[in-house]
Amino acid sequence: MTNFPVSANVAKMKMSSTLKAGQTAANLRDQGFDVIDLTLGEPDFPTPEFIKEYACEGLQKNLTKYTPTAGLKSFQESIVEFYAEEFGANFSPKEIIATDGGKQALFNAACTLLNPGDEVLIPKPYWVTFPEIANFINAKSIFIETEETNFILTAEQVKNSITDKTKLLIVNSPNNPTGRVIPADEMRRIIEVCAERNVYVLTDECYLFFAYPPTEVFTSASLPEDLRQFVCVAGSFSKTYAMTGWRIGYTIANEDWTREMTKLQSHSTSHPTSFVQYACGRAMENHAGSKAAVGAMLAEYERRKDWLIPALQAIENFKCAMPEGAFYAFVDVRNLLGDRFKTSADFADFLLNKSHVVVTDGEGFGADGFLRFSYATSMENLQNAVERIRKVLEQL
Numbered sequence: 001m002t003n004f005p006v007s008a009n010v011a012k013m014k015m016s017s018t019l020k021a022g023q024t025a026a027n028l029r030d031q032g033f034d035v036i037d038l039t040l041g042e043p044d045f046p047t048p049e050f051i052k053e054y055a056c057e058g059l060q061k062n063l064t065k066y067t068p069t070a071g072l073k074s075f076q077e078s079i080v081e082f083y084a085e086e087f088g089a090n091f092s093p094k095e096i097i098a099t100d101g102g103k104q105a106l107f108n109a110a111c112t113l114l115n116p117g118d119e120v121l122i123p124k125p126y127w128v129t130f131p132e133i134a135n136f137i138n139a140k141s142i143f144i145e146t147e148e149t150n151f152i153l154t155a156e157q158v159k160n161s162i163t164d165k166t167k168l169l170i171v172n173s174p175n176n177p178t179g180r181v182i183p184a185d186e187m188r189r190i191i192e193v194c195a196e197r198n199v200y201v202l203t204d205e206c207y208l209f210f211a212y213p214p215t216e217v218f219t220s221a222s223l224p225e226d227l228r229q230f231v232c233v234a235g236s237f238s239k240t241y242a243m244t245g246w247r248i249g250y251t252i253a254n255e256d257w258t259r260e261m262t263k264l265q266s267h268s269t270s271h272p273t274s275f276v277q278y279a280c281g282r283a284m285e286n287h288a289g290s291k292a293a294v295g296a297m298l299a300e301y302e303r304r305k306d307w308l309i310p311a312l313q314a315i316e317n318f319k320c321a322m323p324e325g326a327f328y329a330f331v332d333v334r335n336l337l338g339d340r341f342k343t344s345a346d347f348a349d350f351l352l353n354k355s356h357v358v359v360t361d362g363e364g365f366g367a368d369g370f371l372r373f374s375y376a377t378s379m380e381n382l383q384n385a386v387e388r389i390r391k392v393l394e395q396l
């Protein structure tokens, strides 16, 4: 033990609870237990072959040196072209930065806008990182409860939460952990309400391509210019192309915001890996290949969801709505809480110890009483996990 004098800003940060849960699963497995890990927030598919080939092509072309901080021009142009074609969006390459994953996109956006004391609106449940970013900047997280609107944020809720100190709303749809999707009209109204009060909106769209029909995907990048000037889209290839380890994402924001984020990034990571940018740019140019790859993953997630959700609903005292997007089942276990289990964390521990099924407790998402089950794992794992959970609950 050393007495390391950690900075105040980092001392108050909590370790990512989702990563911690995954670590618990890995530790148990190392001890020889047959663990089923339902904590993972990453696709269980390999990165599609054609993207790996583009990365090799980038290496062959000797794209192994620094790129501009905001990314290769070809990368920026491919995002512009892809969003125009897919979503009818209209913005310029100067509004794009290539980032090291969605996480850096979020950090860049928040750090360039917020000052200590600014209020940041964060709908609950939230992705664990959002309040930690605000915390780090000494901004104040103001949480918006959304349970009564079925975990779908509304413009009305946002309007009622804005004060003179509000600077930013962080929104994530399709949502981790709830799987809910904010309909396009409502999202537009949310941004209108914010724009009227000069509040900016950071929209985390890292699950953009994972919405189950008839739910439609919507990107705020397709909004008209007058609204878009208040928006920063944080995008990521991690889930879209199953490339979490490659560390690549992007922002789409107005030129001023983009300039400031570029300045910040020039002093942190500089840019994501050169040939990875090349690979993603080429992948987006290949619409047919991208669509086929994403479509195949979406179909498999849907097949698992269609089995898993009814199976969870059939467990006594489990309540779970059908997800509209992403790859998580968000289970309300509050009926099980009482003397035996005080919190959902206690219940998650029980599942871990008795059935060796690891799930993520809702507390880290601001939703004590809920558990998140990731179905980014094989159908066999899901079936075994449900069977084990049923058995241990029978013995209660």
Ligand SMILES: Cc1ncc(COP(=O)(O)O)c(C=O)c1O
Pocket (backbone or CB within 6 Å): 041, 100, 101, 102, 103, 104, 127, 172, 176, 204, 206, 235, 236, 237, 238, 244, 248, 249
């Ligand atoms: C809601 C949400 N946003 C952002 C990210 C970050 O993704 P990455 O940094 O891998 O692109 C994740 C990853 O789990 C996420 O779930």
